[in-house]
Amino acid sequence: xxxxxxxxxxxxxxxxxxxxxxxxxxxxxxxxxxxxxxxxxxxxxxxxxxxxxxxxxxxxxxxxxxxxxxxxxxxxxxxxxxxxxxxxxxxxxxxxxxxxxxxxxxxxxxxxxxxxxxxxxxxxxxxxxxxxxxxxxxxxxxxxxxxxxxx
Amino acid sequence: xxxxxxxxxxxxxxxxxxxxxxxxxxxxxxxxxxxxxxxxxxxxxxxxxxxxxxxxxxxxxxxxxxxxxxxxxxxxxxxxxxxxxxxxxxxxxxxxxxxxxxxxxxxxxxxxxxxxxxxxxxxxxxxxxxxxxxxxxxxxxxxxxxxxxxxxxxxxxxxxxxxxxxxxxxxxxxxxxxxxxxxxxxxxxxxxxxxxxxxxxxxxxxxxxxxxxxxxxxxxxxxxxxxxxxxxxxxxxxxxxxxxxxxxxxxxxxxxxxxxxxxxxxxxxxxxxxxxxxxxxxxxxxxxxxxxxxxxxxxxxxxxxxxxxxxxxxxxxxx
Ligand SMILES: Nc1ncnc2c1ncn2[C@@H]1O[C@H](COP(=O)(O)OP(=O)(O)OP(=O)(O)O)[C@@H](O)[C@H]1O
Ligand SMILES: [Mg+2]
Ligand SMILES: [Zn+2]
Numbered sequence: 171x172x173x174x175x176x177x178x179x180x181x182x183x184x185x186x187x188x189x190x191x192x193x194x195x196x197x198x199x200x201x202x203x204x205x206x207x208x209x210x211x212x213x214x215x216x217x218x219x220x221x222x223x224x225x226x227x228x229x230x231x232x233x234x235x236x237x238x239x240x241x242x243x244x245x246x247x248x249x250x251x252x253x254x255x256x257x258x259x260x261x262x263x264x265x266x267x268x269x270x271x272x273x274x275x276x277x278x279x280x281x282x283x284x285x286x287x288x289x290x291x292x293x294x295x296x297x298x299x300x301x302x303x304x305x306x307x308x309x310x311x312x313x314x315x316x317x318x319x320x321x
Numbered sequence: 322x323x324x325x326x327x328x329x330x331x332x333x334x335x336x337x338x339x340x341x342x343x344x345x346x347x348x349x350x351x352x353x354x355x356x357x358x359x360x361x362x363x364x365x366x367x368x369x370x371x372x373x374x375x376x377x378x379x380x381x382x383x384x385x386x387x388x389x390x391x392x393x394x395x396x397x398x399x400x401x402x403x404x405x406x407x408x409x410x411x412x413x414x415x416x417x418x419x420x421x422x423x424x425x426x427x428x429x430x431x432x433x434x435x436x437x438x439x440x441x442x443x444x445x446x447x448x449x450x451x452x453x454x455x456x457x458x459x460x461x462x463x464x465x466x467x468x469x470x471x472x473x474x475x476x477x478x479x480x481x482x483x484x485x486x487x488x489x490x491x492x493x494x495x496x497x498x499x500x501x502x503x504x505x506x507x508x509x510x511x512x513x514x515x516x517x518x519x520x521x522x523x524x525x526x527x528x529x530x531x532x533x534x535x536x537x538x539x540x541x542x543x544x545x546x547x548x549x550x551x552x553x554x555x556x557x558x559x560x561x562x563x564x565x566x567x568x569x570x571x572x573x574x575x576x577x578x579x580x581x582x583x584x585x586x587x588x589x590x591x592x593x594x595x596x597x598x599x600x601x602x603x604x605x606x607x608x609x610x611x612x613x614x615x616x617x618x619x620x621x622x623x624x625x626x627x628x629x630x631x632x633x634x635x636x637x638x639x640x
Contacts, residue, residue: 276440284445304445308527
C-alpha cells in the first residue's frame, strides 16, 4: 500500500491480533475505507507484530481504550499529510467502563432497566485481569478477548 | 503521608457494602460498641441514641432473622422502621426499577438496609442514595453484618480472633455468609484456615485471591474428618440441594458434611466452637445443641447488639 495521506497507523499490535483490532473498531471493509493489514512482520521490540493502517479515520478515546484491552503494546500514530504528527501508546485506564459486560447473569449490571454502567477495575495488567466492581467476578485475558472479538 | 481518622469519625455516615470496606481497627471499635450495647441490653438500660431517626428495611429477598434483628436493633435504640419484605417488595415496586425504589426510600429514611438477589445491588443502591446504605445480603456475594457478628462472637468466646485455626464448611461458592466470614478473616491473623467443601462448591477465585494477598495460610479440602481435630472454630453453612445437577451427588455430600455429637466427641478438641449463620437444615444435628461445642445460638443473639452498635456508629451516636 502506498503511504496514506491522512489517517491512523496502529503499530506494534501483538502478532495475530490485527483482525481483532479491526473488529473492535467495527471495521469490516464494507465502509469503503482504505485499510492495510500487515501481519507477522519482524519487530525489534516484539519479535513479530501486526500493523493496521486506516485511511481517513481517527480513533475516539474509548476506541483506544478498547484496543488496550487486547493489544496493550500497540502504538497509535496519527498521520497528517503523509507524516506521523502524533504518536501515543495505548494505555489501559484503571477503570474500564461500558466496554465489557459482566459474565455473571445475576450481577446488578445485568438487571434490565437499571441506569447502571458495567465497570471493571484492573487487577493486573500483565497478564490482564479485570474485576467487576459490583459483583467481584474476575475476567481473564482470554475472557476479554473472547467477549470483544468472540465467535 | 498517613492521615488516619479516629474510628468514631471514620464510621460516620458510612455505607456498609463489603466487610473489606473496613479496617481491623474499625471493626475492633465496633466490637467495643457491641459489648457496651450487650451490657446495656442485659441491664435493661439502653438509651434512645437514635430517637427521631427512620430506618428503611428494604428486603427484596425474603428474610426472617436478619430483618428482625435489624428491626429490633433500630427499635431498641429508639428509631422507627419502615419497609417491606419479599413478595411485598414486588407490589411496592410494581415493576419499578431498583434505582427508583432506592431514591424513594432515600427521601423517606435516614438510612437504608437492603437485601437483594442481585450481586452488587447494595453498592449500586449506595451510589444512588445519599443516606447510608447497609448491605444485608446481595445475592451470593456479601453479607457484611453477618461477618461482623460472627467475628464478635469469636472474640467473645476466645478473647481474640487472631491465632485460631478456622474451618469453614459447606457451600463456599454461593453462600454469602461463608464468603464474608472468610473475607473478614483476612483482616485478622488466623493461624490457619481450612476451606471444607465439595469441589463443586469451592470458594470463588476472588475470595481465594484475598486470602493469598493477605498471606493467610489456608487449605482447601473435601474432608471434614481429616481437619476437624485441629480446629478451634468450625463455621458451618448450608449446602443447597438445588446447586447440584445430580441429586445422588447431593445425597453423598450431604451425609459427609453432617456435624453430629458423636463426630465431635470422637475428633474435635474440647475447646472447639461450632458456629452457623442459621437457619440450619440438617448439617448440624440437634444432639449438638446442648453440648459445649454449640455456639450458634449465642451467635444468633449477638445479631442485635452488633447491629445496634453498627447503627449507632453510623449515626455518630456512640463513642
Ligand atoms: N504516511 C504513512 N502511511 C502509512 N504508514 C505510515 C505513514 N507514516 C508512517 N507510517 C507507519 O507508521 C508507523 C510509525 O511510523 P514512524 O515513522 O513513527 O516509525 P518508527 O520510528 O519505527 O516508530 P516507532 O518508534 O513507534 O516504532 C510505521 O509502521 C510506519 O511504517
Ligand atoms: Mg518501528
Ligand atoms: Zn458483575
